[in-house]
Amino acid sequence: MRLSSLFTFVAGLAVAGGSAYMAREFLESKYAHAAPSQEEVLVDVIVAGRDIALGQTIESHLLTTVAWPVKAAPSGSVTDFNELIPQAGQPPRRARRAISQGEPILISKISDFGEKVTIVQSLSHNHRAMAIKVNAVTAVGGFVTPGDHVDVLLTQGRDESLRTVTILQNTRVIGVDQDADENSDAPEVARTVTVEVLPEDGQKLALAQKAGTLSLALRTVDASNDEPLEAVKLSDVMRELSPVPDQAPSTTIKVRRGVEVTFTEIN
Known part of the structure; x- marks a missing residue:
């Protein structure tokens, strides 16, 4: 009787261990597939924090960042403020075109450091x-x-x-x-x-x-x-057209007097 109980106990441990192993493998596989893909990785893209006019100096208080999927980030967008804000003694960059609030700052829309900006850039x-x-x-x-x-x-x-x-x-x-x-x-x-x-x-x-x-x-x-x-x-x-078309439709009136019927045409 004791041997049978011991055998049952060992068999239960084996089943429990196998179940735990299978559950761990299942969860690891599930989370591995659920790991964020490249498309879901975000990057901070610099955008206009307010409207920036043509020729206006690009300054830090005019800028902010928005998290953007790496794969969906606009071509030419900027993620490093050092690419936009001049160092001490360096001339600024300016907007080559008007940039609306929330619009990504693209390299193509701003001048080089110290470059003159006129209507030509537009x-x-x-x-x-x-x-x-x-x-x-x-x-x-x-x-x-x-x-x-x-x-x-x-x-x-x-x-x-x-x-x-x-x-x-x-x-x-x-x-x-x-x-x-x-x-x-x-x-x-x-x-x-x-x-x-x-x-x-x-x-x-x-x-x-x-x-x-x-x-x-x-x-x-x-x-x-x-x-x-x-x-x-x-x-x-200045063409002088008649107010009445040449082929104006006529109107016919039907008049019944007893058994006699007459038709009158009105133009």
């Missing part, structure tokens, strides 16, 4: 900056601001030869008078509007300003397909 590749003389009427009442897109219309001629033609479409505004801040949204009656154009379009603008009056048409923010537009002449606007 131009797209192989584009030029060209100024257009405007007033409250030709500049959409002052509602054109940097960053907007406009069409440029030329009106020229006199009397019966007066006509208007669209010479440029979907042109980006990069400056209004001396303001190049794309975060600016206050209406302003300007004297000049600077637009971004290709070299050949700059030639068109220079010639058009001598030929007549340029007006801006403010576009919507959504993209659209542009098509060539024909010039509109004064005669196209």
Whole structure:
């Protein structure tokens, strides 16, 4: 009887030990698979703590950090403040473009230490900056601001030869008078509007300003397909059309008098 009890006890220990071993193997395997992957590893990316204007000095109080997955971090982002803040006696870096609050600081959007920053840094590749003389009427009442897109219309001629033609479409505004801040949204009656154009379009603008009056048409923010537009002449606007179409439909009235029915047509 004692031998049987001892055997049962030993068998129980063996089963318990095996169960514990299997449980440990299961948990180790589970946690090994649950270990954070490369995509879940975070890095502190430096972002703008507030809006930074074009040409503004990059200073520490304008910056903060946001934890970002390593694999999802924007290309060219900065993680070391020493890459942005100058050492003692070193000239600062400046914003080449307006940077919004919360936007990652990218190397492509800031100058080198001591580099001069002007509106040139905001131009797209192989584009030029060209100024257009405007007033409250030709500049959409002052509602054109940097960053907007406009069409440029030329009106020229006199009397019966007066006509208007669209010479440029979907042109980006990069400056209004001396303001190049794309975060600016206050209406302003300007004297000049600077637009971004290709070299050949700059030639068109220079010639058009001598030929007549340029007006801006403010576009919507959504993209659209542009098509060539024909010039509109004064005669196209001043057409005298009859208020009644030539083939106006007639109205017929049916009148019944006893057994007699008559029809009367009214034009």
